[in-house]
Amino acid sequence: MNKKETFLNGLFKENPTFVLLLGMCPTLAVTTGVIDAMGMGLATTFVLICSNIFISLLRKFIPETVRIAGYIVIIAGFVTIVEMLMNAYFPALAQSLGMYIPLIVVNCIILGRAEAFASKNGFLPSVLDGCGMGLGFTGALMIIATVRELLGAGSLFGLPILGGSGMSIMIMAPGAFFTLGIILAVINIISAKKKGGQEDAF
Amino acid sequence: MSKFTVALRLFIITSVTAVFLAFAYKVTAPITEANNQKTFQESLREVLPLAKEFKQIDPGSFEDETVTINSINVGYAGAEATDLKGYVVTATSSEGYGGDVCVMVGVDPSYKVNKVIISSPFSETPGLGANAKKPAFLDQFIGKGGNIEVVKGEAKGDKQISAISSATITSKAVTACVNASIEVIKATSQKTAAAAEEIKLVAEEKVDQSNAELDAALENRKDEPTPVIKEDDGNE
Numbered sequence: 001m002n003k004k005e006t007f008l009n010g011l012f013k014e015n016p017t018f019v020l021l022l023g024m025c026p027t028l029a030v031t032t033g034v035i036d037a038m039g040m041g042l043a044t045t046f047v048l049i050c051s052n053i054f055i056s057l058l059r060k061f062i063p064e065t066v067r068i069a070g071y072i073v074i075i076a077g078f079v080t081i082v083e084m085l086m087n088a089y090f091p092a093l094a095q096s097l098g099m100y101i102p103l104i105v106v107n108c109i110i111l112g113r114a115e116a117f118a119s120k121n122g123f124l125p126s127v128l129d130g131c132g133m134g135l136g137f138t139g140a141l142m143i144i145a146t147v148r149e150l151l152g153a154g155s156l157f158g159l160p161i162l163g164g165s166g167m168s169i170m171i172m173a174p175g176a177f178f179t180l181g182i183i184l185a186v187i188n189i190i191s192a193k194k195k196g197g198q199e200d201a202f
Numbered sequence: 203m204s205k206f207t208v209a210l211r212l213f214i215i216t217s218v219t220a221v222f223l224a225f226a227y228k229v230t231a232p233i234t235e236a237n238n239q240k241t242f243q244e245s246l247r248e249v250l251p252l253a254k255e256f257k258q259i260d261p262g263s264f265e266d267e268t269v270t271i272n273s274i275n276v277g278y279a280g281a282e283a284t285d286l287k288g289y290v291v292t293a294t295s296s297e298g299y300g301g302d303v304c305v306m307v308g309v310d311p312s313y314k315v316n317k318v319i320i321s322s323p324f325s326e327t328p329g330l331g332a333n334a335k336k337p338a339f340l341d342q343f344i345g346k347g348g349n350i351e352v353v354k355g356e357a358k359g360d361k362q363i364s365a366i367s368s369a370t371i372t373s374k375a376v377t378a379c380v381n382a383s384i385e386v387i388k389a390t391s392q393k394t395a396a397a398a399e400e401i402k403l404v405a406e407e408k409v410d411q412s413n414a415e416l417d418a419a420l421e422n423r424k425d426e427p428t429p430v431i432k433e434d435d436g437n438e
Contacts, residue, residue, distance in 0.1 A: 032327065062215070063208040070215050077219035081226040088230035091237045095322070168368040171330055 006125050010132030016109045017140035018187050023109040027141060028176040030100065034157050037145035038138065040100045045134025047082065047104050048113060049127055051075045055118035056126035062119070071114045079105045109137060147179045246275055246290050249308030249317040253277025253287035261291075262390065268297045268375075269382035272304075274390060286311050289390075291383035292321065295375040300325040303334075303372065305379035307343075309387050315343045318380055331372035339366050339373070348384035352377050 016022045023044075030040040054074050055062075062070040083101045086094040094101075104110065113133055118126040146156065152170030155161055169175050246256050256275040264271040272292040279285040288310040295303045302323050308316035320335045333339060342363040343350070350363055352373045357364040365373035 058215075061211060063203055063211050065203075065208055066212045070212060073216050073219050077223055080223060084226050084230040084234070088233035088237065091234075091241070168330060171327070 003125070003128055007128045007132040010129060010134070010136040011139065012136070014133075015136045015140060016112075016133050017137055018184060020109075020112070022112050023107050023137060026100070026103060026107060027144065027180065028173065031141055031145040031148055031176060031179075032152070032171050033149050033155075034142055034145045037141035041134070041138025041141045043100055044104055044107060044109065044137055045131070047075075047079055048110055048134045048137075049130035050082075051078060051110050052113060052118040052126040052130035053123065054078060055114040056121055056123055059119045067119065068111075068115070071111060071119075075110055075114070076105045109133060144176070144179050144183065147183075148175050151175070245306050245319060245321060246277070249306055249319055250277045250288050250290050250310075252279060254279055256290065259390070261386065264382065264386050264389075266378075266382050268295050269378050270294045270296075271382065271386050274386065277308075288316060289387045291386060293379040293383050293386075294323075295379050297371070297378065298324075298326055298375045299331045299369070299371045300327060303375040303379065305376055305383075307380050307383040309384055312347075313384055313388055314345050314347050315380060315384070318343045318376070320376070326369070326372045331366070331369040333366045333369060334372050334376050339363075339376075343377075343380055346380075348381055348388075350377050350381055 010016065014020055017024075017027050026040055026044070031037050051071075051074065055071060058070075058074070079101065083094070086101070113129060117129045121129070148170050150156055150161070150166070152166045152168060152172075152175055154166040167175075170178070243256075247253075255278045257278070258273060258275050261271045261274045270293065272294055275290040277287045277290060279287050288308060291307045291309065293305055293307065295305070297303070303326065304321045304323050306319050306321045308318070310316045318340045320340070324332075324335075326332045326334060342357065346360055346363070349361060351361055352365045352370065353362050354365050354370065363373075363377065
């Protein structure tokens with residue numbers, strides 16, 4: 001796998017949300033508005049890149065048998081330090097991301113990439129994988145959030161469009177499942193059709 | 203790798219992480235605390251712009267099923283404690299949709315709401331309960347004087363505000379905080395007024411007492427046989 005493929009892998013072929021179905025909790029919870037989705041996605045991307053760097057650098061040091069415990073300690077410690085620094089030096093940013101930061105610790109995409117990629121690869125590929133996966137996650141969240149915010153609140157990026165009101169069920173939990181289900185169905189139809197023609201698609 | 207090495211390495215990982223955490227905490231904690239203080243002071247000025255100086259007073263014990271009073275600050279226009287501009291109360295309701303709802307209420311000396319803002323913690327649903335942060339909802343409280351009721355649809359009179367659509371629980375939690383804040387201010391200022399009254403009464407009593415003592419003394423003096431000065435008019 002070359003560098004470009006490593007990066008694009010997370011965006012499309014192994015998109016964490018739509019293909020791997022990882023990190024469903026934030027996918028359902030933080031997609032009520034596009035701005036929130038983008039904040040969560042970018043915060044996750046940042047943590048993912050950094051945790052991939054740490055894990056890939058320490059991959060020879062962390063013993064095989066206790067690797068999961070090692071990953072969790074490193075990721076949780078790292079996220080907590082990021083949170084403390086943000087509270088101290090960027091209080092406005094910390095306020096708007098609020099509770100997402102601690103939630104990132106338990107995001108299974110981070111642990112998943114540490115286990116599946118960073119622990120087996122060097123520094124640069126791990127960075128690229130973190131970028132690709134993080135942006136793939138951000139994009140997926142923003143797609144779902146666009147649908148939900150548009151239909152549920154009648155706005156986009158917090159600006160009122162479509163008269164500024166909508167079906168509140170789309171903002172609430174059922175709307176998240178509807179949107180995710182329909183998007184997954186569409187993706188599956190497309191990839192099934194492409195598989196009929198050529199092997200290597202989406 | 204022997205079991206000992208495995209344990210040792212895991213121990214090193216956790217220890218190093220702990221050292222980093224402790225260091226980061228030591229560096230950031232005072233800054234974070236200062237930030238929080240600054241934000242709090244700024245919020246105080248936002249809800250009560252006329253006041254320049256704030257003095258925190260004891261919130262006392264406030265009895266309510268759902269609302270807790272966290273702090274009361276009395277706002278003055280200057281350093282002199284005479285020019286009262288109002289009160290700022292922070293109150294938390296446990297009856298939000300997503301947990302606690304924390305509100306800061308500025309109340310003027312005539313017990314009317316000056317301004318309400320949402321502070322943290324506040325984790326209501328974005329797009330629904332979180333609309334409580336918008337001026338469209340919060341500005342309804344301005345000028346109201348307690349016992350406010352939440353209604354669905356159009357609000358009438360100065361005792362009603364209209365709920366955020368599909369977020370009545372959040373609306374009620376915020377309103378409960380505002381009502382409780384006004385109540386606690388009334389109670390507190392009555393208490394201080396009562397205390398002042400008491401001091402006055404005691405003082406008056408003392409005055410009365412000393413007057414009575416004086417009277418008694420005078421009375422005693424009267425009772426005493428007045429030394430009769432016999433005028434010796436030798437010219438009789």
